[in-house]
Amino acid sequence: MKTVLSIKGLTKDYGRLRAVNQLNLEVQQGQVFGMLGPNGSGKTTTLGMLMGVTNPTAGEFTWFGEPPTHTLRKKIGAVLEHPIFYPYLSGQKNLELNAMVKECPADNIPKVLDLVELSGRKDDKYKTYSLGMKQRLAIASALLNEPTVLILDEPTNGLDPMGIAEIRELTKKIAASGKTIILASHLLDEVQKVCTHFAVLKKGNLIHSGPVDDVGRGAExxxxxxxxxxxxxxxxxxxxxxxxxxxxxxxxxxxxxxxxxxxxxxxxxxxxxxxxxxxxxxxxxxxxxxxxxxxx
The missing domain is CATH 3.30.70 (Alpha-Beta Plaits)
Structure with a gap:
């Protein structure tokens, strides 16, 4: 199986605080890879480094076997922290602006709106959207440039049970299309239902990594x-x-x-x-x- 992401010795210090410590991980093509850990475990910091938002203190990582470049990052879609859109513009108009910024064809907009089931609300102002709809629009925006990899940071954070179920099914649908997904979450049940593999971080240290299918094996x-x-x-x-x-x-x-x-x-x-x-x-x-x- 082809390696999509390889992380070696990745470290991030904020003064005396070490947020990520000597992280080594590999994500293979087609996996839905969950990064688990309590608050402060280093999940968001790790994703920030992978996306070029934060510079590592030490270590390295490669995407598709190559060091990160602007061209390579176009193959990666991401929803990091809270999505930001213009509240008085429609979902359609917001996506048109994002398509211009990403330099990708506006022809992709109807396709991603249909995927996230927002076609019927595309002309409504963003401020009228529920939290779940806002998150789905953010995922649609991340998919505009048809990335190979999708990164989701706490995608169900703050959602009600119905919103969580919608994002779960959407994640499965995107994974079924062949994309590799890296998902950071503290909701263990969601990771078990959606992910194929997972890693556990604690205070910046990797303490476990393996297939989700291994959970529950052993003595009954x-x-x-x-x-x-x-x-x-x-x-x-x-x-x-x-x-x-x-x-x-x-x-x-x-x-x-x-x-x-x-x-x-x-x-x-x-x-x-x-x-x-x-x-x-x-x-x-x-x-x-x-x-x-x-x-x-």
Whole structure:
């Protein structure tokens, strides 16, 4: 797979404060790459350096195997922080101005408006748009020059649940068209639903990187309840049980790697016990994220 972005030793200091420390990362073509981290972790600073808004203190990065240049950056669309448009101009007029600034054809405007589902509101003034519509217009503007890569910094920040869902579906649609997306967020659920890969930053340091599909792998935990007095003893007798604890009125059984919830269910059934509640629980990105942070 082709490497779109390669980061080596990227560092940014603000006086005594080190915002990003020796960051090494690679993003491959077609990935939806999530950058996760609490406030102050260095996500926005990193994106600012990648877009040429902020100069690195040390380290380097390449886009498509080449050092960043003005021509290369035309292949990259970005929505950084809060989008800025003229409030008394329509969505259409704002995009026409942006197309002039970016020196890209105005013919692209109907296409991007349709993609972000704003064609029906293109002639309305920007100030009448909801927060979600404003964010979608910003994404439309970032796509005007038909970039290969789209960078989104906290794209769902401040949105209501419907707005978050709209941006999520739009991100999936853009990714399905073949674009590489780099997305910074602190909303773990959104990253798990949208991204293919993710990295975790803490105080400017990279502490984890890998595929989202790896989340939840490993030992399963099964939540069990049954109307028998000796359930705890039965669960301990199961050869696949690694550990048991009681939580929220249920037994939480952590299984050994080669065992699954169906094996435990079969074991109980063979003992004459029918579970009234048996749910296999995969590790969520939130739980994994908190574990990663606590380890560092």
């Amino acid at each position: 935990t099964v939540e069990v309840q049954a109307d028998v007095a000796n359930l705890s003893e039965l669960l301990m007798d199961f050869s696949g049980t690694a550990s048991i604890n009681r939580e929220n009125g249920y037994f939480q059984v952590t299984l050994r790697d080669e065992f699954h919830g169906k094996d435990l269910n079969r074991f109980l059934f063979d003992k004459g016990v029918v579970a009234s509640h048996l749910v296999t629980k995969k590790k969520s990105l939130e739980k994994m994220f908190l574990e990663i942070l606590s380890e560092h």
